[in-house]
Amino acid sequence: MKQLNNMKVYQYHKYIIIMVLLFGTSVCTINAQDSAVSKTELSVSYFLPANKVPYLEVSTKKKVGRKFEPVKNIPVSVYLSEAEPTNLLGKVTTDASGKGRIGIPASFKNTWDSLNEFKFIAQSDSSAGQESLSADITIKKAILTVDTTSADGTRMVTAQLKEKSGNDWVAIKNIDMKLGIKRMLGNLSVGDEATYTSDSTGVSSAEFKRDSLPGDQKGNIILVAEVDDNDTYGNLVTEKNVNWGAAVKPPKNFFAQRTLWSTRFETPIWLLIVAYSIGIGVWCVIFYLIWQIVKIKRLGANA
Amino acid sequence: MENLKNLSAEKITNDLLPQKFGRRGMIWTASLIVICCIGAFAYIKQLREGLIVTNMGDYVSWGIYISNFVFFVAVSLVGSLITAIFRLSGVPWRTPLTRIAEIIAVSNITFAALIIIVDMGRPERLYFLFTHGRIQSPILWDVIVITTYFFLSLLLLYITLIPDIRMMISLKDKLGKPFSKLYHWLASFWQGTAAQEKIRDRAITILCITVIPVAFCIHTVTSWLFATTYRPGWDSSNFGAYFVSGAFLVGAGAVVVAMYVFRRVYKLENYITETHFDKMGKLTVMLALLYLYFNVNEFLVPAFKMKKEEKDYLSGLFTGDFAPMFWFAILIGMIIPILVLLFKKGRKPKPMFIVGVMVVVGAWFKRYLIVTPTLLHPFLPKYDAPARFNHYFPSWEEWAITIGSMAGVLLIITFFARVFPVISIYKTLEDKNALTKQHETTEQYESVPVS
Numbered sequence: 137m138k139q140l141n142n143m144k145v146y147q148y149h150k151y152i153i154i155m156v157l158l159f160g161t162s163v164c165t166i167n168a169q170d171s172a173v174s175k176t177e178l179s180v181s182y183f184l185p186a187n188k189v190p191y192l193e194v195s196t197k198k199k200v201g202r203k204f205e206p207v208k209n210i211p212v213s214v215y216l217s218e219a220e221p222t223n224l225l226g227k228v229t230t231d232a233s234g235k236g237r238i239g240i241p242a243s244f245k246n247t248w249d250s251l252n253e254f255k256f257i258a259q260s261d262s263s264a265g266q267e268s269l270s271a272d273i274t275i276k277k278a279i280l281t282v283d284t285t286s287a288d289g290t291r292m293v294t295a296q297l298k299e300k301s302g303n304d305w306v307a308i309k310n311i312d313m314k315l316g317i318k319r320m321l322g323n324l325s326v327g328d329e330a331t332y333t334s335d336s337t338g339v340s341s342a343e344f345k346r347d348s349l350p351g352d353q354k355g356n357i358i359l360v361a362e363v364d365d366n367d368t369y370g371n372l373v374t375e376k377n378v379n380w381g382a383a384v385k386p387p388k389n390f391f392a393q394r395t396l397w398s399t400r401f402e403t404p405i406w407l408l409i410v411a412y413s414i415g416i417g418v419w420c421v422i423f424y425l426i427w428q429i430v431k432i433k434r435l436g437a438n439a
Numbered sequence: 440m441e442n443l444k445n446l447s448a449e450k451i452t453n454d455l456l457p458q459k460f461g462r463r464g465m466i467w468t469a470s471l472i473v474i475c476c477i478g479a480f481a482y483i484k485q486l487r488e489g490l491i492v493t494n495m496g497d498y499v500s501w502g503i504y505i506s507n508f509v510f511f512v513a514v515s516l517v518g519s520l521i522t523a524i525f526r527l528s529g530v531p532w533r534t535p536l537t538r539i540a541e542i543i544a545v546s547n548i549t550f551a552a553l554i555i556i557v558d559m560g561r562p563e564r565l566y567f568l569f570t571h572g573r574i575q576s577p578i579l580w581d582v583i584v585i586t587t588y589f590f591l592s593l594l595l596l597y598i599t600l601i602p603d604i605r606m607m608i609s610l611k612d613k614l615g616k617p618f619s620k621l622y623h624w625l626a627s628f629w630q631g632t633a634a635q636e637k638i639r640d641r642a643i644t645i646l647c648i649t650v651i652p653v654a655f656c657i658h659t660v661t662s663w664l665f666a667t668t669y670r671p672g673w674d675s676s677n678f679g680a681y682f683v684s685g686a687f688l689v690g691a692g693a694v695v696v697a698m699y700v701f702r703r704v705y706k707l708e709n710y711i712t713e714t715h716f717d718k719m720g721k722l723t724v725m726l727a728l729l730y731l732y733f734n735v736n737e738f739l740v741p742a743f744k745m746k747k748e749e750k751d752y753l754s755g756l757f758t759g760d761f762a763p764m765f766w767f768a769i770l771i772g773m774i775i776p777i778l779v780l781l782f783k784k785g786r787k788p789k790p791m792f793i794v795g796v797m798v799v800v801g802a803w804f805k806r807y808l809i810v811t812p813t814l815l816h817p818f819l820p821k822y823d824a825p826a827r828f829n830h831y832f833p834s835w836e837e838w839a840i841t842i843g844s845m846a847g848v849l850l851i852i853t854f855f856a857r858v859f860p861v862i863s864i865y866k867t868l869e870d871k872n873a874l875t876k877q878h879e880t881t882e883q884y885e886s887v888p889v890s
Binding site: 397398399418429431433435 | 583
């Protein structure tokens with residue numbers, strides 16, 4: 137009976153020991169993750185703003201604990217097709233945000249025009265305290281256009297993505313795009329969805345549902361179509377000005393009123409009276425007291 | 440006070456005359472000068488390279504400089520508390536404290552003005568404030584009121600000093616030559632005639648009446664620099680009173696520290712007595728309770744509502760990145776001083792000195808907490824900002840300038856104590872005469888047989 141009890145206690149303790157070990161291992165793993173610093177990672181991204189001059193952005197980061205931190209001052213060379221000196225697009229050193237930007241030099245125009253697919257290779261040589269890094273991406277040449285249509289009071293925003301195939305531009309389907317309106321702190325989607333997918337004609341369309349959105353003084357707003365971080369086509373952005381916003385006109389003589397936010401020439405009268413009365417009152421006392429000291433001096437001289 | 444009765448006029452004069460620096464005094468002064476020079480070097484670097492040498496950015500655009508400015512303004516308020524309020528309310532034990540309070544006020548307000556110029560980055564543009572200043576802006580009010588308070592404090596210090604300086608002119612043989620020209624220039628005209636006395640007394644009374652509202656204005660306007668801005672932590676109608684009560688507390692703490700140091704260094708036990716510490720202790724505990732009350736209002740009410748816009752800011756203070764500093768400031772600056780000073784033993788000179796230091800240190804961190812966490816939590820989302828803008832820790836240049844400015848304040852007080860008496864000789868002798876007369880009258884009264 138006692139032996140049976142001992143067995144039960146042993147089994148009971150066994151589970152506790154396993155639990156403790158598991159918990160300990162988890163804690164150690166979490167702590168190790170928190171304090172672990174991984175090696176630096178290099179990546180390269182392709183950007184084509186407004187179908188004009190593309191550029192490349194290199195990014196360096198490393199995992200510290202559970203999050204990525206940017207790594208600055210990493211010199212990176214970027215090549216087209218192969219890592220040969222003749223194919224060098226440029227060199228850049230990453231900034232405080234771990235990023236660096238390189239434009240495509242004009243000397244590569246002919247090569248650029250002759251290719252429909254590009255391979256970009258980013259390399260950083262080993263230096264003091266830093267091992268060599270490498271990254272590459274392959275991008276297909278593409279263009280993104282944005283347009284608008286209006287029918288029966290419904291405004292539509294459409295964007296079309298095409299890739300270069302041979303000498304032709306071919307529509308691309310099933311690509312997620314963002315259709316938005318440029319605002320001060322970011323882009324506001326034109327409709328209810330965050331992204332819109334292109335159909336067989338390469339077109340994504342969305343109904344414009346942001347009526348009366350404040351625009352400039354003439355009611356202009358900027359529509360933005362965006363392909364964001366696509367593995368095949370990179371990042372493409374294009375914009376279009378439309379007169380679909382509400383005209384915002386500053387009130388006449390806004391700064392000519394006597395208000396607290398006006399210029400110094402338009403100070404409210406009550407404030408002028410209060411401020412100057414206090415100031416002049418106190419400074420009169422100060423000058424009076426200085427005059428009293430002068431009087432004490434004169435009395436001393438005459439004594 | 441009663442001690443004075445038994446002291447001769449000669450002893451009082453000898454005890455209170457300024458003394459030459461000893462070895463410790465020289466080391467102290469030299470250390471302060473070195474720290475000031477390091478601060479000046481850092482400031483020259485900032486002038487050459489611009490505010491880029493600081494760690495301030497788009498969000499924390501008021502860093503340690505403005506925290507330090509608010510701290511100096513707060514300490515300077517003590518001049519009005521001790522001198523003006525005590526005098527007007529007829530506090531009989533004020534004599535040994537008034538001069539100390541006045542010089543603390545002058546030295547602190549001087550550096551408060553200077554640190555604003557440091558924060559500007561381009562000092563040559565200071566005059567723009569006068570040529571292009573908008574009277575609608577609290578910043579202009581602050582500049583005006585600081586200048587006004589500086590002149591009032593200087594006048595208060597000077598007018599009360601005149602008879603003492605005159606006395607020192609007549610004691611040239613004892614004091615030696617070093618400052619005799621300065622003494623002559625400042626007070627050779629003082630003859631102590633009844634007419635001069637009358638004008639001087641009236642001038643001091645007018646000054647005391649004027650300096651109180653100006654002192655309240657100086658810190659209220661400083662609080663409005665923050666409170667007129669719509670930001671978490673600053674958007675409060677409580678701010679003026681909150682700042683003024685805090686200023687009185689830190690000022691009282693600074694006076695207690697100075698009292699203890701001067702008492703020890705210049706052996707002034709007969710003049711700055713345990714009674715003075717006891718009374719200042721009671722005053723400090725009252726001020727600490729008052730400031731604690733305003734702190735409860737300032738934090739408990741927003742924490743109870745926990746509005747979305749203020750949540751991050753308040754959580755940062757209570758349990759987040761700023762929590763250690765926040766609770767340190769509350770405990771060191773208020774709770775522990777209250778607990779210590781409630782007991783009579785806690786109001787003895789040494790515990791009072793420690794409490795005074797705690798109050799001053801806690802108050803400095805409190806000002807840092809008023810400025811920085813709010814700036815790190817703007818209402819508008821941070822957009823396209825570098826990661827370093829999410830944190831603020833002052834650069835070595837900022838620390839050097841800040842510590843240099845503190846050394847500057849102490850240096851002014853040190854030089855003042857070398858040149859002028861830290862306790863009014865004239866007023867102490869007057870107090871002694873009054874006490875002796877009172878004693879004689881009491882004796883005469885008691886000797887009259889009861890019929």
